[in-house]
Amino acid sequence: MSERISDVEVVAPNFKRQLSGVTSTIVQLIPLQRQLGLGIATLGPGLPDGLPKFGWSSLPQLWQRPKRRAHRIWHARRNNEMVAGVIMRDLLRMPLRLVFTSAAQRNHKPFTKWLIRRMDAVIATSARSGSYLEVPHTVVMHGVDTKRFHPPQTAEDEFTASGLPGRYAIGCFGRVRHQKGTDLFVEAMIALLPDYPEWTAIITGRTTAEHKSFENDLKARIAEAGLADRILFLGEVPDIKVWYRRLSLYVAPSRNEGFGLTPLEAMASRTAVVASDAGAYAEMIEPGRTGAVVTAGDGAALQEAIRRYLADPDLAAIHGKNGLAHVREHFPLEKEAAAITAVYEQVFASGGRTMVGNAS
Template identity: 70%
Template sequence: MSLRHITVIAPHFKRRLSGVTSTVVQLVPEQVRLGRGIVTLGPGLPDHLPKMLWRQLPALWRRPEQARWRVWPARRNTEMLPGILMRSVLRMPLKLLFTSAAQRKHSRYTKWLIRNMDAVVATSARSGSFLEVPHTVIRHGIDLEVFHPPRSADDAMAATGLPGRYLIGCFGRVRHQKGTDLFVRAMIELLPQHPDWTAVVCGRVTAEHHAFGEELKAAVAAAGLSDRIRFLGEVDDIKPWYRRLTLYVAPSRNEGFGLTPLEAMASQTAVVASDAGAYSEQIAIGETGAVVPAGNYEALRDAIRPYLANPRLAQEHGRKGLEHVQANFALRREAEALEEVYSAMISL
């Protein structure tokens, strides 16, 4: 691919799938549709995304046509540092942008990297509160064509072959950080009182968390609920599972931004979430779902209970959740906001 008309080089220096990967995969095609000349650089991304090759790096010494600079939008320390070297040591015509989702104090090293950026974006007001430099808040969005309400029989609970009439789910890697144990504990306590509901846990169990996952399965078996609390592992396509749910639970103890509540609401599913990440900025409390303090089991259980007792409430909040995401979290809104940042940086 020629880089003559490319004004944004989006690095992705991690092979394993992550939340950053999901963001890049969804966002770049939308930016292309807006007319931005953008390519990715690095491993771990699907083939349909526009890419430049490592051997093309010397071409970055040449300015793009009709622009003074290219933008290097980094999302990790491992992407900020090469950008600094290329701009400040190799004197490539680059402007550096860092997007911060972290909700914790940054290390001295990270603070140094951030101070050397030309512009900074925070994915939520909360993550922005940990930054010590001027920044713009641009919240992540959701592709409303990819995540959408039920459209066919395959999107219904009946398509799962699981018992019950209503489905409640928790998606993501099975680990303490994600609060999977809090969800399972709540299901063990609540499901015996609500026989129409079945729970599913979808997500990979890595080797280091194998014992944690086995303990959860043993607790479910001991409660005699193995038929109603199912561990599905990493499913091939998570999107229809969102549409089959009546209630989604995001019980993370800590999170970066966290897209799953948006994915659920875009699928017309109500959400109960902790206040980790940007969850509290995504959910309209009492209208599209509920938010509880991260790590607080009792609060999580008590927020789930009314939905199990009244599925119509969950369905109503699911409908309002869809409207809320369509109005406030469409992917195009994120792409357009970033486009304004890129344009300002390139024209400096």
């Protein structure tokens, strides 16, 4: 859907062709921000046809001010997008203000720090990522689409519809690799499932060629333990949402993570969560109420946290119900869209190059 540049107040560039978490964020947020009355469009490859956008040939029109504002906002989420924004604003003198969203949970390299200092506003996706920033910033955590991710509504959403053995399901979703802690989940299942015959473990997600031997080793260990019918690799499934609804417990055992949306998707599906403290997981979960959080990479702690739920499915159901309420109150996608739009309004109102933000 092509946009007139004069109507575009915010540009959300996407300088990556392959689907990524950043791309998914842009795709989900822009329609909600437009519902708030914001003139926002994107630029770049790999985006749905229905998303408001403009082409590279229209870039020179960014020298013209938008109809309703003194300048436009260029909202970068990657380094190369920040570089483009700095060039257009500072060298080409386009009437732009620059916003950057940082999800990294590590010390930034000197060039990245220099770019960040050139921004007019910085958003951190979690308090943890904000702790690595040396500039004022606003924390806006990602949200989840509670219309797409919702509790069971039909018989198809029940675990029995899967045709798999057992009464209860425990799942670990996402790319199969060491970083994601798939092996920690498998080790916990090999240790626990013999004591809890009503539970079946499900692993979904893509395994790239470089991680195929990692997956094969896990499958061999499962077969050796005699649990090949109860610890299942389903690969990439057509609709992950229904599998969240079929679970009684979701496990996110990542060793490291950028942000990590899967616990929110699980809780929005009324599923209890056990997670490591990687990424923003610890900022999503209320231990003892919606799930449990353990130290990343600690397989023994992960196993014991899971055991509590396998031994008491009613507790998993209670924490799943609490998680649903928690997500609906604190993490709806609409809340993220509104908070980012509020940052834009601060930038529009500031006029100059003073960095806006709520924390330093």
